[in-house]
Amino acid sequence: MAAEHGNYVCLTQGWLKSSRMTTLWLGEDHLLQETRLGTSHLYHRFYFRDMHGLIVRRTGTGAAFSAILIVVLALLVILMVSIGEAIPVWLGLICPLAALLIWNIARGPTCTSYVQTAVHVRHLPSLGRVKMAVAALQILRPRVTEAQGGGSPEDIRTAAIAAAPTLMPSAPGGEPPLPPPAPAGR
Amino acid sequence: MAGTVIFCTRCRAPLPAGQYNLHRMTPCPTCGADLIVAAFPALLADTRTGRIGERVIADDQASCFYHTSKKASVVCDRCGRFLCELCDIEVGAGHLCPACVAAGSAAGGETELDVRRTYYDRLALRLAIYPTLITPLFALYLTARHGRTRNEIVPRGQGTWIAAVTVAVAQILGWAGLGLYLFL
Numbered sequence: 001m002a003a004e005h006g007n008y009v010c011l012t013q014g015w016l017k018s019s020r021m022t023t024l025w026l027g028e029d030h031l032l033q034e035t036r037l038g039t040s041h042l043y044h045r046f047y048f049r050d051m052h053g054l055i056v057r058r059t060g061t062g063a064a065f066s067a068i069l070i071v072v073l074a075l076l077v078i079l080m081v082s083i084g085e086a087i088p089v090w091l092g093l094i095c096p097l098a099a100l101l102i103w104n105i106a107r108g109p110t111c112t113s114y115v116q117t118a119v120h121v122r123h124l125p126s127l128g129r130v131k132m133a134v135a136a137l138q139i140l141r142p143r144v145t146e147a148q149g150g151g152s153p154e155d156i157r158t159a160a161i162a163a164a165p166t167l168m169p170s171a172p173g174g175e176p177p178l179p180p181p182a183p184a185g186r
Numbered sequence: 187m188a189g190t191v192i193f194c195t196r197c198r199a200p201l202p203a204g205q206y207n208l209h210r211m212t213p214c215p216t217c218g219a220d221l222i223v224a225a226f227p228a229l230l231a232d233t234r235t236g237r238i239g240e241r242v243i244a245d246d247q248a249s250c251f252y253h254t255s256k257k258a259s260v261v262c263d264r265c266g267r268f269l270c271e272l273c274d275i276e277v278g279a280g281h282l283c284p285a286c287v288a289a290g291s292a293a294g295g296e297t298e299l300d301v302r303r304t305y306y307d308r309l310a311l312r313l314a315i316y317p318t319l320i321t322p323l324f325a326l327y328l329t330a331r332h333g334r335t336r337n338e339i340v341p342r343g344q345g346t347w348i349a350a351v352t353v354a355v356a357q358i359l360g361w362a363g364l365g366l367y368l369f370l
Contacts, residue, residue, distance in 0.1 A: 025340055040302055049228065057196060118190060118228075130222075133222070137224055141226075150228075151227065156230065163203075
């Protein structure tokens with residue numbers, strides 16, 4: 001999955017979303033999100049030391065797309081069988097759609113991924129499949145942990161559970177809680 | 187210990203700490219969305235401790251260029267000005283002052299600060315594809331002008347340049363052939 005280019009390693013291949021192509025690159029101490037806008041490329045950096053969390057939420061987009069493809073394919077097959085003529089023409093329509101369906105199923109369920117820092121939550125459009133997001137997380141986690149000098153994921157969970165009463169926004173009698181950061185970039 | 191919590195990205199409700207780092211999909215207790223929540227050590231760090239800059243105590247102590255009452259703690263790697271903790275901006279492994287950051291960002295010279303780059307190979311390809319006589323010439327001009335410039339943050343191949351030149355030359359030859367056919 002990762003292809004090396006100079007100081008950056010390509011973490012994900014971009015996928016077309018709202019005419020924007022985004023790619024995630026893994027740097028020495030940060031994650032670089034590259035967004036293509038026509039002839040320009042926009043860059044957004046997420047430094048490992050600043051990352052608080054990565055949230056992957058499963059969506060139904062891929063399943064809905066598969067369902068639509070299955071319905072269309074079923075209609076085409078029914079029409080082909082009922083008409084019974086020009087079979088190669090029908091197959092020329094059915095085969096690309098079937099290949100698209102297989103490709104969509106093979107890529108796995110869709111998701112939206114967000115990185116959370118102390119001050120914002122940012123959408124990562126290139127992590128659009130659960131498989132891809134999990135693989136990226138496996139690459140990211142040791143680097144982020146090393147940059148932040150923390151312990152294992154289990155230690156963090158245990159510490160977070162222990163600190164839960166003092167964590168915002170439920171800190172009793174402390175400073176007023178900060179509002180939850182609004183997801184940006186989406 | 188102060189810190190923040192991780193929020194569900196659909197309902198924006200705070201997620202329970204027991205849901206962190208489980209390495210599998212778990213439902214949000216509020217909205218039921220399936221989530222994988224990865225929490226990193228910085229989540230539990232004390233985020234309310236900001237840098238304030240230490241005050242100068244003795245007259246002979248080095249002070250910040252921008253805040254003369256603050257003690258200098260680091261030197262700007264570009265201009266050499268003394269900086270206090272407030273003015274120190276860490277860029278990669280180095281330290282810069284706000285003025286150098288602004289100058290570097292405006293000039294596009296500091297890769298770490300770049301947020302936008304224009305790639306002329308894509309522009310050349312678009313011009314080459316556009317079906318006029320003039321635009322392929324512009325595409326060839328762009329190739330000659332910027333073809334050897336390596337300004338990319340993320341290294342890229344030469345494929346787009348090659349495609350632009352190929353299409354531009356093909357289109358110019360096509361126009362020339364059409365002209366010869368029509369007028370000779």
